[in-house]
Amino acid sequence: MSSYLRIRDLHKKFGDFTALRNVSLDVEEGEFVCFLGPSGCGKTTLLRAIAGLDLQTHGSIEQAGRDISTLPIAERDFGIVFQSYALFPNLTIERNIAFGLENSGRPRAEIARRVTELLDLVGLADQREKYPAQLSGGQQQRIALARAIATSPGLLLLDEPLSALDAKVRVHLRHQIKELQRKLGVTTVMVTHDQEEALSMADRIVVMNHGVIEQIGTPTEIYREPRSLFVADFIGETNQLHATLSAPGCFTLGRTCLQGMTDGLAPGQPIIVTIRPEDIIPHAPGSQPAGSERGLLDVTVGEMEFLGSFWRSRLTGAALGGEQLYADFSINAVRRLSLDEGADLTIELPASRLIAFPAGEDHGHRG
C-alpha cells in the first residue's frame, strides 16, 4: 500500500538560489512528521509546496493517491496554521472558526454545533463572542488550530505554530496539539526550528539542511543514531574529536585506541568521532569495571558548570591527545565520586555511543 503523502524529486529554485534539491519523502496516514532544520534549510519551502502556496520548480506530490503537484490551493485537502495565527481580526472567534463551514451546504444549527465542539476541543468554549485581539497569543493559536481542523481536512500543516509564543505557553500548547492530533488521527506536518519541539511531538523527524534531507527517522533514531555529522551536531549537544581510523571499528585518538561505530569508513582515513556528553560514564580513578576494558580513559576534571539537574564538566588529559571532552554527570555521580575541579577520573566511552564520520566534510554522510 502506498503512503498518504508521497513527495518525489521536489526541486525549488528562487532565482539563482536552490531552496530544495531532490527532496523525496513519504508520510503515512495518521503520522505526525516534523520538518526540522536551521533557518534557510528549505523546511518552510517544502511545507508551502505541499500546500500549493509556493509551487515547486519541478517534482511531484501525491496526497491519498491523488496527484496534487500543480493543483490550486482550494482544490487540495489540508488545513493550515501559521506562525502569525492569521486570524481574521474583525470577526469573532465563533465566526473565525465557522469561516470554512459557511457556504458548504451545512445548516446554521449544525455549524453552530460544530463550532461548539471545536471550541470545547481546544478548551476555549467561553471565548466564543470575543475578537482575536482580546485573546492571548496561545489562545489565538488554538483558535487558528480549531479553524484549520473545522472542515476535517485529511492533512494538517503547521508552519512554526509555536514560535511566536512564550516558553511556558509553548510547552503547554505542544502537549495540547500532540494530544489533539492523536485524538483526531489527522496526518500532520509541522515545520519547526526548535529541536525540543520536534523531539517531543513528532512520530518521525525530517532533518533538513541546505535544501536537502539529511535524515528521516523517529526522534530516538535521530538522536541516538545520527547519520551525518550535521545531524549529530544540530540535534542535542555532542563532542567532536579528531581521530584516525586504524581498522574497521577501531580508531586512534592521541595515543589511545578506541572502539566505535565506523561503518563504511576506510582505514587510514581522518575521521571525527562524536559522543554525547551524557553518554560518558564516570568511574573512580584507576578502576577497571568488568566488560569495559577497551573504552577506558584517564582524565582530569577542568571547569564544572552547574546546570540544575546535572553538572557539565570539561575533561582533559594526555589520553585525549590534546582534545577535550564535555561530559554531563548526574548530581549523584558527582557526590559519589567526589568530583571537583582538578580531580582525576576514569571515564568510559561505550563503543556503541562513539560514532565516527569522515572528517573534512561538514555534512558528510556515513555509509
Place this chain on the structure above:
Amino acid sequence: MATAAEEALPKGRPAKARPVRPKLGRDDLIMRAFMVVIALYLVVALALPLYAMLSKSFSTFRFDLTAYEFQVSDEQGSFAVPPVSAAALNEELQAVPPENLATNGDGRLPATSFFPDFSFRSPVMYRIRATGDDASYLIGSERFAGSRWQEVDSNDFRRVMLRPVRDIGLANYATYFSTPSLFRSVENSLIISVISTVITVLLAFGFAYALNRSCMPFKGVFRLIAMAPILVPSLLPGIALVYLFGNQGMLKAFLLGESIYGPIGIVIGSVFFTFPHAMIIITTALAISDARLYEAAECLKASRWKTFWTVTVPGARYGLISAAFVVFNLVITDFGLPKVIGGQFNMLAVDIYKQVIGQQNFEMGAVVSVVLLFPAVLAFTVDRIVQKRQVAALSARSVPYQPKPKPRFDALAFVYCSLIAVFILGLLGVCQFAALIKFWPYDLSLSLKNYAFDLMDGGGWDSYYNSIRMAFLTAIFGTLVVFIGAYMVEKTRGFESGRSLFQLLAMLPMAIPGMVLGLAYIFFFNDPRNPLNALYGTLAILVVCTVTHFYTVSHLTAMTALKQMDREFESVAASLKQPFYKLFRVVTVPVCLPTILDISIYLFVNAMTTVSAVVFLYSPTTTLASVAVLNMDDAGDIAPAAAMGMMIFYTNAGARILHLIVSKGVLRRTQAWRFR
C-alpha cells in the same frame, strides 16, 4: 564546454525534468480577470491617450499640391484642355506661397485658389482627382480620395477643399525650439518652480519643526489651518493676490511699484497652494526621528545648533528632498494660478492652454505637453526613489521624540506658526471678503449679488452642482476601481509580469501633468474613429479623467493598507475552500474601511478643485465650478470668481467634516475589534 554543461545538470536526474506549471483555480482566474479589466481601464484612460498625444506632437500637416489634378471644360462642358496638376498651377500663379502650405490637422485649402478667374455662375465644369496615395479632398463635407475623376459644376467647385497630408517628423519641435516666445516658457517655468520650491520647503520645514519639536499651544488648530489650501483650487490665491496687490489692491504699496501680475504673484500663490503638501511630508519625516539620538547628543554635550545640523536635518533629509520634488512638480504643472496672476509671464502649462484654446494649434499644444512631461517625470522619478529609502528608515525601530517645554523656543514657534496661519487665512479671508462686497473699491457695502452666478459667464450655479455630482461620482467610481485594482495586484498569486505592468500603469498618472492628460484626452476621445467617442463632452469623461489623474496617490494609499493585512489570509481562506471574494467582502473591506473612506474623500476634494485636466474636456452642459472660477476671472468677473472659489472651499470643508463624522461612526460600528 560540453563537460561544463553536463556538470551544470543536477547529478542523477534526467535532463528532461521540466518545470511544473500551476493549474489555475477559479479564484486565480477571476482575480486575473479583474486585474486585466482594471489594467485595460488604465490603458484606455491613460496609455492610449498619451500615445495619441505623442504621435500628434510628431505630426506635421502640409498641402501636397503635386497630388492633385484639375481639368477645366469649356463653356459647352466638353473637356478639351488636358489636365493640369495643382503644383503646376501654383508655380504659374504663385497663388499660395510655400510657407502657407504648412498647416495643421484641420487645414483646408480651397481649390478655387488656383483659378483666379473662377466664378460660381460660370457654366464651366471642373474635374478633380487625387493622384497621391494619402491625398484627399472634400466636396462639401464629403471626403474623396483616389485617382477617379470627380466632376462638379462651378457652384459646387467653390466647396472643393484640399486636405493636408500628414507627415511624421520633428518639425513641430524644431518650430518650438526656434520660437523664442515659446521656448522662453521653459526657462520661466523652471525658475519659478525652483524659487517656489525653496521658499515652500523652508517655510514648511519651520512649520513642521514647530509642530513636532515645540510645546506651543494650539498645535491642532495650526495643523488644520495649514491643511486648508488643499481644499481650494490653486487659482484662488491668485484672485486673493489680485485684491491685495492688484492695480486697485489694498496693499499695493507694499510691492514698491512691482507688479503682482507675473513672477511675484505666481511664487506667492504657489507657496500658498503647495504648503500643505510639503508640510505633511516633512512632518512625517520629522515624526519618525529617534529620540535616543537626541538623548545621545545631549549626553555628549552637543549644542542645540550642532544637534540640529547633525541629527535633525540628516534625519529628515529624505522628507525634505521628497517634499522639494513634490512641490516642484505641483508648481511646474499647475495651470490655474499662472493663468490668473501670470499676466504676460508665460509658463509651460499656460502655453498648452493658449496653443489649444487660443490658437487651435493642437500639434503645438502636444509639443509643449511633451516638453512639460520631462521635468514632471524627472521630479516624479526622484521622488519615488527617495520615498523608497524613507520607507526603509521608517521601518527601523525607534523611540518617538517627546518635546519638553522650552519657553523661549515655544514662544518663537508660536509666533512663526501664527504668521503662516495669518498668511493662509488672510488669503482665504480676502477672497471671502471680495465675494461679499458690492464693488471693490468703490462700494464696500455687503451684498450677495456676486453669488448670482447664473448672470455670469462660466455656467452659473449649474456648474457648482455639476462639480458636486462629478466629485461624488469620482469618489465612488474611483475608490471602487482603485481599491479593487490594488487588491488584485497585491493578492494575486504568480502572474509576476502582469502585476509589474499593472504597478507601472498605476504609478504613471502621477508623472503626467493634468494639462497633458486633458489634452491627450482630446486627441484620443475626440477622434471620430474612436468607438469611445460618445464619451466626449459627457460628465463621464470628466469622471474618468479625474479618477485617472489622481489614481497614483489613491493606489499607493490602498496598497499601504493592504500590505498591512496578514498575507496568509488568502492562503487560509483558500485552504478552507472559501472564494477570495468572500474574504474580500467579509474581512478585507471591513478592515480597510478607514482607508477606503480616506481614498474617497481625497478623490472628492481633488475632483472639486481640479482645473488643469478638465479645462479641455467640459462641455456647455458639464461646466464645473473650478473651471467657472477660471472663466469668470477671465471675463473680468473677479468677485463672482472669488465667491465660487469660496463655495468650493466650504463644500470641501463640509465634505471633510462629514468624512470625519462618518469615519468615526463607521469605526465605532465595524472596528470594535480594534479596541480591547
